[in-house]
Amino acid sequence: MIFNAQKLFVLVGMIFVVISCERSGEWSIDGRQDVNLVVHGMLTNEFSQQEIFLSRTFVNLYESAPPIIDADVRVIANNQLYLFVADMNHPGRYVSEEAFEVVEQLDYQLEIDWQGQMYSATSRLSNVLPIPEISFNPVGQDSFRIGDNIVPLFSANQQAMYEIDIDWSQIEPVGINRARAIYYTFNSVHISEFVRPPREDIIFPAGAQAIVSKYGLRDDFADFLRSTAIETDWNGNYFYGNPQNSPTNIVPGAYGFFATVAVLRDSIIVE
Amino acid sequence: MMLKTCSFFLICMSWSLLALAQGDSRLTFHFNDVPLADILSEITRQSGIYFAYNPQVINVESTTSFSCEEEVAMSVIERLCTQEYLSSEIVEGQVILKNVDDDLLPSYMLTGFLTDSASGESLISATVALAGRGRGVYSNAYGYYAISLKRGVHRLTFSYVGYQDRVVEITIKKNEHLNLEMSVFATGLPVLTVKPGDDEMSSQQDLGxxxxxxxxxxxxxxxxxxxxxxxxxxxxxxxxxxxxxxxxxxxxxxxxxxxxxxxxxxxxxxxxxxxxxxxxxxxxxxxxxxxxKSDMPANVGDRLASVISIRTRDGNLNKFQLSGALNPFVNRVSAEIPIFKQRSSIFVSYRRSAYEPLYRQFTDKVDFFFQDFHFKWNYRMNNKNRFFITVIGSTDNFIARTGEVSRILWGNFAASFRWNRTFGPKLFSNTTLYTGNYSYTVTFPPNIWKSELGTISLKSDFTHYINQDLTSNFGVEAQGYFNTPGQLTLDSTTSVLPSFTRNYGRKLVVYYRSNIHVTNKLSLNVGARLINWENLGPMSYYRYNDDHEPVEKIDAPQGTYNSYLNVDPRLSLTYALPKSQFIKVSYGIYHQYLQLISNSISPYTAMELWLTASPHIKPQQSQHWAINYTKKWAERAMQFSGSAYYKTSENQIDFDGHSTIYLNEFLEGELRFGSTEAYGVEFLLKRDFGKLSMELGYTWSRVYRETNDINNDAEYPAFQDRPHDVGLLATFKASDRLSASAYWTSYSGSPITTPTGFYSFNGQTIPIYDERHNDRLPAYHRLDVACRYRLNKNVDKRFQHSLSFSLFNALGIKNIYAVKFNKIEEDGLFPEIPSNLLFDHQLSPSRVELTQFFPSLTYKFNL
Structure with a gap:
């Protein structure tokens, strides 16, 4: 139902094409000079070297996020200490010294020591339900499009994030031949989900390989992701509310989120 | 004094001795409904007594009845004077007649309905002014007027903007009923007319x-x-x-x-x-x-900011009329059908959009259109009873035929039945039974989402014209409310969703207000509105803690489970200063029991929800002070109005930016409550230069909000906080057939919230905000122009038709209404949201602009 609803709302939006338009242009931002820690941490229940990304806030929209390379990062669970070390090849990426998997019923505490300040966050593993059938939207006879919603927008039973990596380099060795898109299923409905703004159109050929990763979300992480979606993916349509900072579980005074998530992966050939 | 100055003074022969002697004469006559002059002549004939009087003061042509049988002449004269409220004095053998002092004269009511002479339409807010007395009244919403007059001869001026004044001289000896028809000044194209009206009357028009x-x-x-x-x-x-x-x-x-x-x-x-x-x-x-906008009368309301009352046309009572308007976007037609001439008519209209050509070339699988239907019947049974039925319906349809037909349907329905009744000359009543309903339905078979709000109400309103200094208005209103904040009917495969039940509430209102003329210059309007609000069970609701989390579910039984009782006092004082200046000070307390639940700040109406007052949502409350000043320059056809106001409001609702409005069982927990402070000054200058008319308006105002858990509890400017707002309207009537108008408006941009920084998460750039409404949109400017041309030369022809051409935003100014920071620039295309997160994207600010240069051509006809 919600998938159909989105289609109809997009059609509704056609009215406004004739009476309004959006253009790129300059806008002076009253930038705040304080630099804050940003944490992007998603530990999974897969046995692997887990990774955490640290960066700094920035003022200029044209900048890239400045990586943090001088932090001490560790995760503690059940008195077990997991140390993370900076990956010199990928500034801002911290990798656990040893492989481990997140297990159920344990609290995982992240601790980051950066510039004399200790930051921390706690998370407990979510559960994940099976991946539903994913069907890509065809474009013409033998192509598909990235960007349209291909997962349920709403579910009362499971909030989830889908990371879909598509690779068609075997078919088109030159040019853009890989893509990653993120989709969400939440247990609440926001008008911006339905009337989403125009998206970058990426067409890929039939026969591409897609790796679908489904992350089950606990409520606090889902709230964070929903909030970031409202500020990014869903922002700029015909209905919008007052902007607001996304929540965080990093204390004190940092941005981002630390979560432990259960994941399922599947590989499909898009046809 | 009058006797000395009057050139028409009648001097009778001075036969004083004879007169005195003849005062003992016995008279016999019987007159029924004859001019007073005839009776005086008969007395003179039978007794030889002559009378002297000023005919401009005493109307001897007014009819009366009088009888006497072998009665002494002086006794007859004394009795006649008593009956006709005259005093008599014998001077040099003549009986000099004068009016008795005004204070001794009894008052009577002159009542009636004012209507358009051609169509029979009621004339609302027309002026009935008593020349030289600084007094007057206005016709009410049904064209009814009632003015208290002393016995005697009065000269009344009936005036209405755009209509020729009518001056009526009337002799009042008893309660009178006078229905009056008025004619428009000149038919043709509308022009601005600054009509100062009767300068001696207290101004009813001010910026409030x-x-x-x-x-x-x-x-x-x-x-x-x-x-x-x-x-x-x-x-x-x-x-x-x-x-x-x-x-x-x-x-x-x-x-x-x-x-x-x-x-x-x-x-x-x-x-x-x-x-x-x-x-x-x-x-x-x-x-x-x-x-x-302020000083809302006690008989309307329960909104904090404004009440807009629209009286629709009754329909021509005298002749069939067909009119319409055609343009590329919307077409409409209306018919006015007399049922019984001068007694009853029907007004019916239909309007439909015609946007299909705009999107048909892109797709034939969708349809969107809107339509309105309007029906009104009125029946003037007699001077005491009038009936009106109004039915209004409107729908917006968005239909998609991709697979099964899906549809979004917005709809308004409103209907009212009104009964006007006069009880004697002093009491006018109107009883209204009305209903209003707004709903929308989103249908994706077999799923249906529906939200609705409805009201049904019975109201009896009375106006008591007690005397020339006191008019009272009182009444009672019972309202029932029902609303469904969102009900979803699902197919069996969809996940379980929270269920929402229809909420019921009722409101009982008793109100009273008086308009008191304290002196000729000072009038007082005082009243109050007593409101009892009740929520009705059975109903389940939640109690929330300070963190807005539900802590207890309460199952209320059938009957009243929550109530609020409030008294809203209203007070205004109007003082007439010299030289057509008026000043009015007003104060009022207002409550509101119904609120729109929407966290959208976009210009478009979305699928909004309404909630009534409840245990968690206290009624919104506002106190409003205002001072209004008006000055008119009749000789220059100019009017200036100024106003200053100060408002504070409590229990004001705001939202977290990311709050969940739909399908949320804990919706009330998403609400944040706070206060608002608003103040400002407004000016309006109107002047008519003959062919050219101008209206210049300016507002300086500020609005600040303070809401718990929003903006760190700190004060912030509201979205509507636009300090400066100026508008200039110029209308030029080049000829009887051609007119043009131009409207310029400029105002400060609205406050917006823009990022003060960014961070990156999962390949996305996420904005950081510091304070709510830390930034402001650029100032807004727009010029609209229009030209109207009447196609038929003869204005008296039954068939009238005209063409209107308008150019909206004629200068093509790019006014911004939103700024976004999440899109990538695409050459030749609109900015887009990046889809592929494997690559870095260069985001740039994007500005959303509204209409530029929107022309339209409309053909209107009237048959």
Whole structure:
């Protein structure tokens, strides 16, 4: 139902094409000079070297996020200490010294020591339900499009994030031949989900390989992701509310989120 | 004094001795309904007594009845004088007749209905002024007037904007009923007329209460061929539109749900079409529009910011009339059908959008259109009883035929039955039974989402014209409310969703107000509105803690489970200063029991929800001080109005930016409550230079909010905080057939929240915000022009038709209504959201602009 609803709302939006338009242009931002820690941490229940990304806030929209390379990062669970070390090849990426998997019923505490300040966050593993059938939207006879919603927008039973990596380099060795898109299923409905703004159109050929990763979300992480979606993916349509900072579980005074998530992966050939 | 100056003084022969002797004569005569002069002549004939009087003071042509049988002449004269409220004095043998002192004269009521001579339409807010007395009254919403007059001869001036004055000399000896027809000044194209009216009367027009007719609204250039009510209110100081394509408006710092529009007493909860692009209220269908921005009378209300009362046209009582308007976007037709001449008529209209050509070339699988239907029947049974039925329906349809037919349907329905009744000359009543309903349905078979709000109400309103110094208005109203904040009917495969039940509430209102003329210059309007609000069970609701989390579910049984009792006092003092100047001070407390639940700040109406007051949602409350000043220069056809106001409001609702409005069982927990402070000054200058008329309005105002858990509890400017707002309307009547108008508006940009920094997460750039509304949109400017040409040369012909051409935003100014920071620039294309997160994207700010250069051509006819 919600998938159909989105289609109809997009059609509704056609009215406004004739009476309004959006253009790129300059806008002076009253930038705040304080630099804050940003944490992007998603530990999974897969046995692997887990990774955490640290960066700094920035003022200029044209900048890239400045990586943090001088932090001490560790995760503690059940008195077990997991140390993370900076990956010199990928500034801002911290990798656990040893492989481990997140297990159920344990609290995982992240601790980051950066510039004399200790930051921390706690998370407990979510559960994940099976991946539903994913069907890509065809474009013409033998192509598909990235960007349209291909997962349920709403579910009362499971909030989830889908990371879909598509690779068609075997078919088109030159040019853009890989893509990653993120989709969400939440247990609440926001008008911006339905009337989403125009998206970058990426067409890929039939026969591409897609790796679908489904992350089950606990409520606090889902709230964070929903909030970031409202500020990014869903922002700029015909209905919008007052902007607001996304929540965080990093204390004190940092941005981002630390979560432990259960994941399922599947590989499909898009046809 | 009068006797000395009157050139028509009648001097009778001075036979004083004879007169005295003849005073003992015995007279016999019987007159029935004859002029007083005939009776005096008969006395003179039988007794030889002569009378002297000033015919400009004593109307001897007024008829009366008198009898005597062998009665002494002086006794007859004394009795006649007593009957006719005259005094007599014998001077040099003549009986000199004078009026007795005014204070000794009894008062009678002159009542009646004022109507248009051609159509029979009621004339609302027409002036009935008593020459030389500084007094007058206005006709009410049904064209009824009642004025208290002393016995005697009076010269009354009936006036109405756009109509020829009628001066009526009337002798009042008893309660009289006078229905009066008035004729328009000149037919043809509407022009601005600054008509100062009767300078001696207290001004009813000030910036707190503005009365408009369809011509006032039609003077403004049109957008897409339609001059909608809301768009045309932007010329009223203190009324701010969200933006030019929106039907949202803000009055004196109030929120958009703090205004209510009544059409023939029935509330319209969403007066817009096409998500706000078009208004469902067409000015041509309105007889009168009254906008209350302050000093709302006690008989209307329960909104904090404004009440807009629209009286629709009754329909021509004398002849069949067909009219319509055709343009590329919207077409409408209306018919006025007399049923019984001068007694009963029907007004019926239909309007439908015609946007199909705009999208047909892209797809044939969708349809969107709106339509309105309007029906009104009136029956004037007699001078005491009148009946009216109004039915209004409107729908917006979005239909997609991809697979099974899906549909979004917005709809308003309003209906009212009104009964006017006069009980004697002093008591006028109106009883109204009305209903108003707004709902939308989203259908994706077999799933249906529905939200609705409805009201049914019975109201009896009485106006008691006690005497010339005191008029009282009182009444009682019982209202029932039902609303469903969102009900989803699902197919069996969809996940389980929270269930929502229909909420019921009722409101009982008792009100009283008095208009007291304390002196000739000072009048006092005082009243109060007693409101009892009740929520009705059975109902389940939640109690929330300070962190807005539900802590207890309460199952209320059948009956009242929550109530609020409030008294809203209203007070205003009007003082007439010398030289046609008026000053009015007003104060009022207002409560509101119904609120729009929307965290959207976009110009478009979305699928909004309404909630009533509840245990968690206390009624919104506002205190409003205002001072109004008006000066008229009749000789220059100029009027200046100024107003200053101060408002504080409590229990104001705000939202977290990311709050969940839909399908949320804990919706009330998403609400944040706070206060608002608003103040400002407004000015309006009107002048008529003959062919050229101008209206210049300016508003300086500020609005600040303070809400718990929003903006760190710190004060922030509200979205409608636009300090400066100026509008200039010029109308030029080049000839009887051709007129042109131009409207310029400029105002400060609205506050917006923009990022103060960014961070990156999962390949996305996420904004960081510091304070709410830390930034402001650029100032807004727009020029609209219009030209109207009457096609037929002969204005008296039955068939009238005209062409209107309008150019909206003629200078093509790019006004911004939103700024975004999440899109990538695409050459030759609109900015887009990046989809592929494997690659870095260069985001750039993007600015959303509204209409530039929107022309329209409309053909109107009247048959």
């Amino acid at each position: 209460k503005i009365s408009l007719n369809s011509d006032d609204l039609n003077r403004l250039p049109e957008l897409a061929g339609e001059s909608g009510l809301v768009k045309n209110l932007e010329n009223v100081p203190g009324v701010k539109q969200h933006s030019e394509i929106s039907s949202f408006f803000y009055v004196r710092g109030g929120e958009r749900d703090q205004n209510i529009i009544y059409i023939d007493d029935a509330p319209i909860y969403n007066p817009s079409h096409l998500l706000g692009l078009s208004s469902m209220v067409v000015p041509d269908f309105a007889n009168n529009i009254t906008v209350y």
